[in-house]
Amino acid sequence: xxxxxxxxxxxxxxxxxxxxxxxxxxxxxxxxxxxxxxxxxxxxxxxxxxxxxxxxxxxxxxxxxxxxxxxxxxxxxxxxxxxxxxxxxxxxxxxxxxxxxxxxxxxxxxxxxxxxxxxxxxxxxxxxxxxxxxxxxxxxxxxxxxxxxxxxxxxxxxxxxxxxxxxxxxxxxxxxxxxxxxxxxxxxxxxxxxxxxxxxxxxxxxxxxxxxxxxxxxxxxxxxxxxxxxxxxxxxxxxxxxxxxxxxxxxxxxxxxxxxxxxxxxxxxxxxxxxxxxxxxxxxxxxxxxxxxxxxxxxxxxxxxxxxxxxxxxxxxxxxxxxxxxxxxxxxxxxxxxxxxxxxxxxxxxxxxxxxxxxxxxxxxxxxxxxxxxxxxxxxxxxxxxxxxxxxxxxxxxx
Ligand code: ADP
Numbered sequence: 121x122x123x124x125x126x127x128x129x130x131x132x133x134x135x136x137x138x139x140x141x142x143x144x145x146x147x148x149x150x151x152x153x154x155x156x157x158x159x160x161x162x163x164x165x166x167x168x169x170x171x172x173x174x175x176x177x178x179x180x181x182x183x184x185x186x187x188x189x190x191x192x193x194x195x196x197x198x199x200x201x202x203x204x205x206x207x208x209x210x211x212x213x214x215x216x217x218x219x220x221x222x223x224x225x226x227x228x229x230x231x232x233x234x235x236x237x238x239x240x241x242x243x244x245x246x247x248x249x250x251x252x253x254x255x256x257x258x259x260x261x262x263x264x265x266x267x268x269x270x271x272x273x274x275x276x277x278x279x280x281x282x283x284x285x286x287x288x289x290x291x292x293x294x295x296x297x298x299x300x301x302x303x304x305x306x307x308x309x310x311x312x313x314x315x316x317x318x319x320x321x322x323x324x325x326x327x328x329x330x331x332x333x334x335x336x337x338x339x340x341x342x343x344x345x346x347x348x349x350x351x352x353x354x355x356x357x358x359x360x361x362x363x364x365x366x367x368x369x370x371x372x373x374x375x376x377x378x379x380x381x382x383x384x385x386x387x388x389x390x391x392x393x394x395x396x397x398x399x400x401x402x403x404x405x406x407x408x409x410x411x412x413x414x415x416x417x418x419x420x421x422x423x424x425x426x427x428x429x430x431x432x433x434x435x436x437x438x439x440x441x442x443x444x445x446x447x448x449x450x451x452x453x454x455x456x457x458x459x460x461x462x463x464x465x466x467x468x469x470x471x472x473x474x475x476x477x478x479x480x481x482x483x484x485x486x487x488x489x490x491x492x493x494x495x496x497x498x499x500x501x502x503x504x505x506x507x508x509x510x511x512x513x514x515x516x517x518x519x
Contacts (some may be wrong), residue, residue, distance in 0.1 A: 122146070122204050123511045124191075126184075127211040128250030130242065131155055133183045137191055138511040146198040147191050148507075151183035159183070166171050171196050187390050188257060200378060207262045208254045209300065209514030211506065213352070215267030217293060222513035223271065225251055225263045233265075239293060239350070264514040271301025274342040282350065294352070300328045300345035302463035304336040305510040307449045307502045314487065314500065315445065323443040327429060328504065329459070331359040331402065335429065337443075346438055347432050354390060356428035357421070359402030362392035363428065368469070381402070396517035397421040402458050426462035433463070437470050445498040446472060448491040454503055455484060464499060471496030500501035 121141065127134040137150040139472075149163040159177030164170045171190070177183045191197050199205070210225070216236040223229055230251065234481055237244040247265075268316050272280075279291060280296040288294040304326045311326070312319040317343035327335045335352055336346040347355025358362045365388070395402040398421035402412045410418035437443055447453075448460055457480050464474045473495035482488040488501040 130248040180249040207518040209510040214240035220273035266510040272298035296349040299352040303504040311398035449504040
């Protein structure tokens, strides 16, 4: 069975074509600058040089039709005809309160996605555009939505209700939803496999740390708490997002500098976090370089990141009465040994102890067990694979 996985951003469209029989990725790529004067497409196949072009991509439909052309192309393609695609799986950030698990996207589901665009203005419209483009170009092929939020349909009300007048939840569905669920679900399942135990017997804390970062506590197979909230803005400090902050700071800046709500959104989303504090970059590699060269604000940003992760992990250990494993994943989690070392330093009270050499020399892109011999809690690096998870859910739904 061949499954196409689509992840649509506001001006981008990522794709991967899976052969589910072998689990292989046949082709993958990225369309960028959709809607701009000149687009970019990068198309990759295992064992071949990547193909790059700069076509005009007026909308997501144009990008998708180019992708379908490429994957069936005589020279650059990997299948003969688009009829070989049996289903499309879409990454959808927000499934609201209705879409609690991966679902086939019919009229009712699409209508619901439109109805929650208000609470998901950044990620909702591009996801809808991707689904609509696929429905148009592949009308007979089932479309499946895999929602980042659905992993959190199990979190209890005392963790998802915001401490505001209750009517805001009733009127606008303002609550904590949680994001990155597909990644946390994938690495949690991998962690259980590695430990050779059923998920239902394990307490696992997963740290997905990339440009956007979130930490999730999964108790006996069900998400219990997570650091992202109403939007992917909550929780720990991120590349350009502030993470959790005293809410009055925002209203104070808005009043004092006459900043509008939209401008404030932009400040906390794009100009804050590691970039805002360090003044150097949103990329940990560049921030470490600056910190090593003596830049104090760069060091401060990294200290804040490490401390935020410690605090959240500590709070989940309290909520779950301990844990069996701590997992690092995504760009920073998989690659930044110094952040992992900082997070795990002086955590032996909780049974967290890593082998510094194993941590430093952990092979990239692979599973690594970095637990010290006398560490009571397992500490793993597990590469995430959201696309595979989406393909798997899609396969299960259309089978
Ligand atoms: P996204 O959230 O966009 O999917 P990724 O998970 O790819 O992001 O993570 C990107 C981030 O990972 C970069 O901004 C950088 O901070 C970090 N990163 C990637 N590679 C390394 C590395 N070798 N060392 C340290 N940090 C890294």
